[in-house]
Amino acid sequence: MNGKHLLRMSDLSNADILEILALADKMKFNRQHGLSHRLLEGKTLGMIFTKASTRTRVSFETGMFQLGGHAINLTQADAQFGRGEPIEDTANVLSRYVDGIMIRTFAQQDADDFAKYGSVPVINGLTDFAHPCQILADLMTIREHLSALAGLTVCWIGDGNNVCNSLITGALTCGMYVRAACPEGYDPHPEVLAKASKNPAFALTRDPREAAEGANVVFTDVFTSMGQEAETKKRLADFEGFQVNVKLLSLCAENVMVQHCLPAHRGEEISAEAFSLHAAEIYDEAENRLHAQKAVMALLMGGAD
Numbered sequence: 432m433n434g435k436h437l438l439r440m441s442d443l444s445n446a447d448i449l450e451i452l453a454l455a456d457k458m459k460f461n462r463q464h465g466l467s468h469r470l471l472e473g474k475t476l477g478m479i480f481t482k483a484s485t486r487t488r489v490s491f492e493t494g495m496f497q498l499g500g501h502a503i504n505l506t507q508a509d510a511q512f513g514r515g516e517p518i519e520d521t522a523n524v525l526s527r528y529v530d531g532i533m534i535r536t537f538a539q540q541d542a543d544d545f546a547k548y549g550s551v552p553v554i555n556g557l558t559d560f561a562h563p564c565q566i567l568a569d570l571m572t573i574r575e576h577l578s579a580l581a582g583l584t585v586c587w588i589g590d591g592n593n594v595c596n597s598l599i600t601g602a603l604t605c606g607m608y609v610r611a612a613c614p615e616g617y618d619p620h621p622e623v624l625a626k627a628s629k630n631p632a633f634a635l636t637r638d639p640r641e642a643a644e645g646a647n648v649v650f651t652d653v654f655t656s657m658g659q660e661a662e663t664k665k666r667l668a669d670f671e672g673f674q675v676n677v678k679l680l681s682l683c684a685e686n687v688m689v690q691h692c693l694p695a696h697r698g699e700e701i702s703a704e705a706f707s708l709h710a711a712e713i714y715d716e717a718e719n720r721l722h723a724q725k726a727v728m729a730l731l732m733g734g735a736d
């Protein structure tokens with residue numbers, strides 16, 4: 432990996448992504464065969480959460496443990512940054528104790544500032560702008576199930592949110608075709624769109640059926656992300672017709688995969704039937720957070736074996 436941090440998907444080149452996925456595959460295989468990779472022996476990850484989490488919290492903490500290291504969970508409720516201590520001081524001081532920082536928060540600028548003021552690698556565990564660790568796990572899962580990335584078509588149905596932003600950037604970097612279907616007013620971030628629009632492999636549409644036609648992988652996520660709860664009712668109305676269901680999936684390639692970062696709202700962005708038909712792929716995707724993040728941490732914080 433070339434960069435020092437993983438703050439956004441555009442930090443990674445195609446070669447970086449392939450390097451991470453190769454190590455993640457190896458770590459997954461070895462773990463399934465009882466072999467360990469204690470690449471971060473004696474090292475500590477500080478984990479900052481200002482939003483809820485199940486997968487990110489457990490996969491990072493377990494990942495550090497499996498790599499021979501340790502993780503500390505820091506939340507708003509019990510750390511001084513929750514009482515207004517500036518990022519400059521928090522990042523500077525944490526860097527003197529820990530070997531890496533994972534941050535899940537609202538503003539991308541806050542994650543960027545941790546990297547600016549700290550001196551250890553910073554990993555974005557979700558901001559309003561990006562969720563790069565999620566997309567690494569998703570790309571790993573697609574490769575496992577469909578044996579390729581480049582040349583496949585992925586489509587996004589729903590909100591042009593953090594996961595969508597990272598999917599567009601990551602999938603295009605890997606040579607995939609990307610179609611996003613978002614209702615008006617819910618487009619991906621302008622910075623992501625500006626770059627993607629220059630790539631003929633990218634298309635944005637208002638019609639989920641147009642996006643789904645012949646797609647190899649269908650992605651969706653909640654209509655209301657963390658921090659947007661006050662808009663829930665309006666969003667439910669605005670996303671009418673943007674549900675991933677069996678009818679929509681019938682337009683896709685024969686062996687279509689479905690990916691959902693979870694948590695899911697069955698009956699909203701995905702029907703219960705579509706979810707259960709594709710649950711194995713979705714749970715593999717969740718599992719792969721562990722393996723992909725172990726690879727990222729090993730490469731950024733320690734070096735791979």
Ligand code: CP
Binds near residue numbers: 694
């Ligand atoms: N997909 C994901 O990031 O899940 P959590 O919010 O549970 O961490």
Ligand code: NVA
Binds near residue numbers: 655
């Ligand atoms: N888009 C969702 C993803 C949760 C993992 C959110 O930001 O809440």
